[in-house]
Amino acid sequence: MVALTLPDGSVRQYEGAVSGEKLAADIGPGLAKAALAIKIDGVMRDLALPIEADAKVAIVTRKDADALELLRHDAAHVMAEAVQELFPKTQVTIGPAIENGYYYDFARSEPFTPDDLVQIENKMREIVDRDEKIFREVWPRDQAIKYFKGIGEDYKAEIIEDLPGSEQITVYTQGKWLDLCRGPHLPSTGKLGKAFKLMKLAGAYWRGDSKNEMLQRIYGTCWADEKQLKDYLIMLEEAEKRDHRRLGKEMDLFHLQEEAQGAVFWHPKGWTVYRMLRAYMRRRLDSAGYVEVNTPMLVDSVLWQKSGHWDKFRQNMFVSESEERPLAIKPMNCPCHVQIYNQGIKSYRDLPLRMAEFGACHRNEPSGALHGLMRVRAFVQDDAHIFCAEDQVKAETKAFIELLRRVYGDLGFTDVKVKFSDRPPVRAGSDETWDKAEAALKDATAAAGLEWELNPGEGAFYGPKLEFVLRDAIGRDWQCGTLQADFVLPERLDAEYVGEDGAKHRPVMLHRAILGSFERFIGILIENYAGKFPLWMAPLQVVVATITSDANSYAEDVARTLTAAGLRVETDLRNEKINYKVREHSLAKVPVMAVVGMKEAENRSVALRRLGGNTQEILALAEATDRLRAECAPPG
């Protein structure tokens, strides 16, 4: 007897093994038709698979959130079938479901063209219409390798060869086409539906290794129904409108040009945002007990050799020379900070020493990595190094997390992904030191009530790290904040302090940043606010716009008053209708418009209009000034 417990708690008894297909049919014809797969004790399996033991089961239909992964994986298979039908000399490799869709990597000497994508998508719809039954088979390993080699699928053969011996080799057939796959899959291609679309063509290295040959990857998106697909496409369009590169141009914030690849030309408006953010950070750091320093940008390679950068980081450094001395533009501030630390003798009483610098760094990033403000070659970090004793690591980490959360909160981010990267395979320092460092960071995160996901083996060679990741408008993740515990650099650069015991000790260095780089963070801010900065950060806070030229001199008066109150103000005295001016400044995302006509001029008032609103508030000039001044007060 096999007893199957359904999600509603009811139990169905069977004489022997039974398939999900049969179970669904027994429950009802509607469910039989809608069934895509079955979850057996929480694990998604093929509907046709016989269930031989008691289990908790749930029939999966396209209404289930879990169904998406299944649909996307099947979409990848249907796409691969379509590709091989249209382009028989193409080899298939791997094709997983991913967030929002799927991809499949193909090996083919000819490149696919955008036109090919249209053809492939049409062929996919044909395959869905054919409603090919999908079968699972278990093959002996040798036979599978021989078969795939025989039909020229060398990549598939290689995958099988590398699978652990314990793994069953399963092959899925749909129509005349088959593919090595772990599954599970839909019962037939018709179940895929039509809510998919091919999105983009890209190169991708075989097995993700740049030493290997490059394959051609086709990305697609796939959803449970047409509405979801449409919503997703609309979301992408909306996201594109917030792209910081687009808004940066539209709002005249900054530009990039080829004579200074990866370096930002900040325009007056963008630089105002930058200055506001930097002033805010200074206030936060000051009140958190940091001291600010400034260190050289061009430094003799001797220092980089001592620090280890010359060995490990040289291909990313811009180098120069003077009078036959090799120099490098600093890619990081840490070695210079140790030089300041090392001036004079430090006592345990001086610790923790929190040394901050808005240091301009240059890194020679690969050209293909450059991306707007998010990935540049010249940037300024809100960098600081906390020199402390080992037993201070936990408290300092906790204090840092609190500071970081406060800053992110002030800047409009509450949902932040945190990763904890532990010891990498190749590392410096003893296991004992690593145990201590990892435990200290973990304790501190727990004390701060911070949840993280583990990023195994991704720590720096000198210590574990926390990474704080924000997501941009188009769904890409960017690391901004970080905290890294370093036991190595103090050693290499001879940092020491005299302990209570009168003996010399090594301090620990905590490398930490909250924004990461001003450039990247402002890019994220632009996208997060869709260009509508909060009042305190807005490059231009108020535009005084006239209705008739007779109000011009009063408008100048208003602008002078507001400017004197510390606001960033411009006037718009152009000979244009007020409708036109309102539209223009709204599109330019100016937070406040002060409209003045003859009525306002006569009784010294202004009509305030807020961005996004469609109401006006008539206030006496003095009151409007007080109010706006209060509203413009920055946090911190």
Next chain:
RNA sequence: GCCGGAUUAGCUCAGAGGUAGAGCAACCGCCUUGUAAGCGGUAGGUCGGGGGUUCAAUUCCCUCAUCCGGCACCA
């Protein structure tokens, strides 16, 4: 760096082997305006750089650069 695509007016984009186009912006007039586009006119381009094919190349071919989408990279 690798694969693919793109590069035409300030911006967004159309176009064809034979004198280069639109919308918006700009400029000049008219209008003096009451909360998201008043009306008319003018000007604006080495069609990314270099080379080749051709009677003729911005268009076809090669090459370089940059940008875009991924991949790799991000100590």
